[in-house]
Amino acid sequence: MGALEFEAEILEQFDHGVIVLNSDHEVCYWNHRMNSFISTPASEAVGKPLNECIERLSNSILNEKIDLCFSDGMSQILSSKLHPELVDIFPFYKCEKRYFAMKVILSPIFGDSQKYCMLQFVDQSPLLAHEDYVRIQAETITEQERRHEEDLKLANIGQMAATVVHEINNPLSIITADAETLQFEKKAKDFSYIKAKSERMLRMVDRISQIIKGLKVIAHQGDWDISDSYSLVDTLRESFELSSEKVHKNKVLFMHNLNDVEDFEIVCNQVQISQIVVNLISNACDAIVNHESKWIRVELSKTESEAEIRVIDCGPGLSKEVKEKIFDPFFTSKPIGKGTGLGLSVSLSIAEAHKGKLWLDESYKNTCFCLSLPLEWEFEEEVESEDS
Ligand SMILES: Nc1ncnc2c1ncn2[C@@H]1O[C@H](COP(=O)(O)OP(=O)(O)OP(=O)(O)O)[C@@H](O)[C@H]1O
Ligand SMILES: [Mg+2]
Known part of the structure; x- marks a missing residue:
């Protein structure tokens, strides 16, 4: 001063x-x-x-x-x-x-x-003037909300990056340890020992590539070709085939209503829709592993504007704590090395790319996940309106 x-x-x-x-x-x-x-x-x-x-x-x-x-x-x-x-x-x-x-x-x-x-x-x-004051106030609030949202987004990106680093570091350190062992340990001359170590390394590489693949879908960098129509019954039958090994291995009674519904086509990426259903069936199998009589039922139905696919299992639903996190990337309740925790978040990204929804349907007494997809695809209209 x-x-x-x-x-x-x-x-x-x-x-x-x-x-x-x-x-x-x-x-x-x-x-x-x-x-x-x-x-x-x-x-x-x-x-x-x-x-x-x-x-x-x-x-x-x-x-x-x-x-x-x-x-x-x-x-x-x-x-x-x-x-x-x-x-x-x-x-x-x-x-x-x-x-x-x-x-x-x-x-x-x-x-x-x-x-x-x-x-x-x-x-x-x-x-x-009063109206100017109200306008300025509204502009200020919107600006503050926008900034707050940006801060939250940045915090989420930071959190996500930390989790990705952690998830990729784990398998990487196993690969490093195995590679070092093969390089220096005497036992490394033993062929079965080398085989076991290299198999574990390949499993870890596979895990890393699964994580990267999942993240690519979430970041919308995957293959998003959604232009052809496919029969939903065919798509579901293909998903059942892909899930059949896990279903049989777990001795699960598998039921569906595909023989009772009229088939219809929707515009979708068939591989990705099938990926969602396989994910849901796989989750259901894991969730009921300790049940005495295990069953999973898949139901296809149609409303005026949407196709709905429900995957229901004999489980009793989800606890409040689990329910809140299931769509978070990397949230898993499975043992270490079992689940990446990306299944549902990847599925949700795919559903949203199809202008559809994926949610836990709590109107059922058992655990039920529902995927809904629009019957009419409105992308063309949107592109037109963006151009104009
Ligand atoms: N049918 C279900 N019943 C009970 N819990 C479920 C069910 N489906 C999902 N969950 C819960 O949601 C979590 C997240 O599922 P998600 O598919 O995203 O990951 P994950 O199955 O753990 O791992 P990944 O899909 O990579 O193998 C699961 O770990 C489980 O706790
Ligand atoms: Mg899963």
């Missing part, structure tokens, strides 16, 4: 908020009125960069104007009078959820050895 050549007491009398910045945009003065605008006392603000004190100002064009204020040419022009370019009005958020429409006036101040920039914050809310 001492370096500033003006009387701080005068500024304290202002009904405006007043901030003085040095050329690094650090706060060197902050009057008490600022405190009532954004609930930050001078003791917390002084010495900090402006953007840390007023988050709302980050990325704002105001920062550019502050720079302008410090630039030589502009400072000379502006040394005696305010320039309209350096006046900004923007909606302003106060902690207690009151919104101000704030006019900010910038002016350069010349000290002996350095320049400062003074910002006056003038509350314009009482002057605004």
Whole structure:
């Protein structure tokens, strides 16, 4: 403060908020009125960069104007009078959820050895027409929500990246250990030992490629050819064939209603729809492994606008904790090395790419997952409207 050549007491009398910045945009003065605008006392603000004190100002064009204020040419022009370019009005958020429409006036101040920039914050809310005030308030809230959503997305990406690293690191460390053993251990001359180790390495490589494949689907980088029509009965029969080994091995009674329903075609990627059904049947087999009399039933039905495929098993449904997480990538309740936890999240991504839905249907007393797919494909219309 001492370096500033003006009387701080005068500024304290202002009904405006007043901030003085040095050329690094650090706060060197902050009057008490600022405190009532954004609930930050001078003791917390002084010495900090402006953007840390007023988050709302980050990325704002105001920062550019502050720079302008410090630039030589502009400072000379502006040394005696305010320039309209350096006046900004923007909606302003106060902690207690009151919104101000704030006019900010910038002016350069010349000290002996350095320049400062003074910002006056003038509350314009009482002057605004009610509808303008409401509009500004709505814009501010939308902007804040958008930022909040972005923050959440970034946090999720971070979480996801950490999980991917963990999931890929595990098999990688097994591969590394096996490779080192084969290189240095005496037993490595024994053919069956080499065979066992290399088989485990291949299993781990397969696991990594499964994870990558699943992530590609979730990231919509897979093969999304959804242009041909396929019979749903054929698609389901193919899925049953692919699941039959696991179903038989687990001694599960498998039932379906395909002989009783009229076949119909839908536009889909047949391989991917089949992948969902195989996933659901595989999950059902795992879930009922300890039941005495095991059964799974698949039902195909049709509403006016949708095809519905239900995979029901003899299990009693899911607990609240499990239910909340089943569609999260990498959530699994299976033993280590058994499930990647990607099955349902990949299935959900596929269903959504088909404009369909996948959900746990709790109207059944047993565990029931339902996949619904639109009978009419409306992609062409969307593409047309995007073009126009
Ligand atoms: N039919 C079901 N009954 C009970 N729990 C289920 C059922 N289907 C899924 N779950 C639960 O949801 C979790 C996530 O399933 P998901 O298919 O995404 O992964 P996973 O089966 O564990 O692993 P992966 O599919 O990679 O083998 C399962 O681990 C299980 O806890
Ligand atoms: Mg699964």
